[in-house]
Amino acid sequence: MGKLPTVLVDSLRFGSFEVPEDRVLTIDNGLLGFPASQRYVLVESDRPDYVWLQSVDESEVAFLATAPWSFFPDYELSLSDDDQAALELSGPASTEVLCLLTVHRSDAGEPTAVTANLLGPLVLNTENRRARQVVMAESSYGTREPLGAG
């Protein structure tokens, strides 16, 4: 049994670190606006409800994300047949959902609010580590849904 190969992640926010190859997730075509980043790793944050999505391909590209249901218990995810087929999803047990967060700031740079993108959640197949930003165009969700006060 050989040691699992690792991937070196060079990250602007977290420095350089190695992760086992099987922790790398692939977003085909990347996220909209970030086509050059197709490989990402999830990095734990200091808070259990939040995780970083760090690009392996571009050190400066990273996103804060959260599973939507902690904050939006009624959130309904609707996946098209195409999305399910593209990710080869087999069922809820191997499906993880993350919503990217925006920290809004005052002119002075102070955080004023946090919003989640519920319109375009990232859907991840934990079995093959493939992910896709799904666009639920028929839903009433927006890209700036307030996360509420803590």
Add this chain to the structure above:
Amino acid sequence: MLVLSRRANESVMIGQDVVVTVIEVRGDQVRLGISAPRSIPVHREEVALEIRQANERAAAAAPNDVAGLPSPPGS
């Protein structure tokens, strides 16, 4: 940019896998049918633009923002 004319039921092929067909023309509205491999996401431009802008805004988060994030209700 390529500009070409099509009538209802005529198509345009983009590469070998993508076919865009004009299904109906009524007034200033055109109904399109798009046939593409599942690996190619197809979105209305304004929706794709909104998601892109949201992604670009989200990419500005900094590690020291985490401490100020809210906790889920009931936790």
